[in-house]
Amino acid sequence: MDKTIAVVGATGTQGRAVTARLLAEGWRVRALTRDPARVRSAARPVRAEMADVDSLVAAMTGAHGVFSVQPTVGSPGTPPGFGAEDEVRWGVNVAEAARRAGVRHFVFSSVAGAGRHATEVLPVNVVSKHRVERHVADLGLPATVLRPVSFMENFTGGYALRDGAVSTGLAPDVPQQLIAVDDVAVLVATAFARPDAWIGRTEDLAGDELTPVAIAAAISAAIGRELPYEQVPVEVIRRLGEDFAHANDWLNGRGYRADVAATRRLHPGLLDLRAWLAATGAARITAFLSGGSAR
Template sequence: MERTNKTVAVVGATGLQGRAVTRHLLGDGWRVRALTRDPDGAQAQELARAGAEPVRARMEDVGSLTTAAEGAWGLFSVQPTVGSPGTAPDFTTEDEVRWGVNVAEAARAAGVGHLIFTSVAGADRHLSEKLPANLVSKWRIERRIAELGLPATILRPVSFMENFTGGYALQNGTLSTGIAPGTVQQLIAVDDVGAITALAFARPDEWIGRAVALAADALTPVEVADAIGEALRIPLPYAQIPIAAIRAVNEDFAHANEWLNEHGYRADIPATRRIHPAALDFRTWLTRTGAAQIAAFLDQAHVSGHGA
């Protein structure tokens, strides 16, 4: 479609997905409004230097979202989940749903022509399985978007490769998660979600009304640890965190890990590659950006004495 002078508003523009979406949209010639609660912050100013227009908006304030979306043709929506970096300690799944619904309501009020919402793979299986809270919250937002009759696309990515670049998984010289050593986990790079989002905005006739699960690779955590170890030339054994230990900290996280171990995302990897043939497998992602990110984290952890 013709993109000259068309604007896309990106909610959560300074977050991991928001930055990737903004980067791809700018690269494709869109005008981008980078919605953020702090347009003067360092990350927002970095987006401004790249060509985006930082605009103040808060997801808990539907009025600010509506004002920021006025005149925009497209709107990208993503919300943090409980425990996401930067969220308040008391942030709940109800907050997540409220924020997602606010964005959808703002899209309708502003007359946006195409809303793209990032959900999570498996969220549509609520009728057949007891889903983890982080999937149920996304499904509830999806349902509200449908109820509003918005011209929308739902993208449902699996786990991000970037989850392996920090303290979430790198602990005490090991790769540690709640996934069983032999369980295959589907993965995708955040940048590929950004590329597919830009593709969907460019082809509204093809994408409005679609809900698509996205995955580009599938590895056991032992294979992930081996690949990282080879890329960085360091020993990196895998150590599963017992589900009971996770449950002692957070019941929802424990259920999420049990669900991944027992059910998993079940996204269609070949279908994702048909949409976006350049989608990175895990080893290519390591070569491109992942290994450098992991090395930087490990170096910083060593300097600070945390011994990741």
């Protein structure tokens, strides 16, 4: 088997983790990015833009596989005015390019809950990922779809750490599902290593499930500093946009509903929140709180 994987979005949170894991397992990696200078690994940087299908085709040609992930509305580093339609267009472009380049395995990172589009009103980012999933299927790509829940890494910076507290729009006593991004990377690498077992599969992924109050308590214990949980009122979130308010309402209601035990069967080394904090999370949170880097 050719050992080259083209990683789209290679300088983002998932892309960096996937690149590192693939390199560690002996794959050659082409790190596709609009800014090759940001690639700081043994991967081969390749300039490509998700808005430019031809650049993607050129970057993927000759690769065995492609890992595809797109930013969603509100993600850091997205262009001004980036919206749901842009996310879908970028995801479709990557899939079209993979088809044109003749790649033999396409792994798409979606989001848990995307398969429930027919039974409930989903948040806009979940709808966007599902639309890309449908296009991948319509193209007939030899594909694996992984649907992670929220990342534990969201709790390492200003998204959730503000004014001496853990603070989000989530109800304090409603269990929420999380997964470490490195565990998603393990499963991406597993899929590429075992195409006969993974092509054609779609898996929702979660590593832990606990309330925001319990998340704050675990973080406090790990860093040796009390960080209480404070819920951001939905009225404040609604000022940022109705879509953001609906996303929080959805998480406080039906939410992701992935199967943690099933994910652990796929990946026995799966980290729960406390294990992730002990491994890397606590150090990153401490660095952020002390004014350092959360990366």
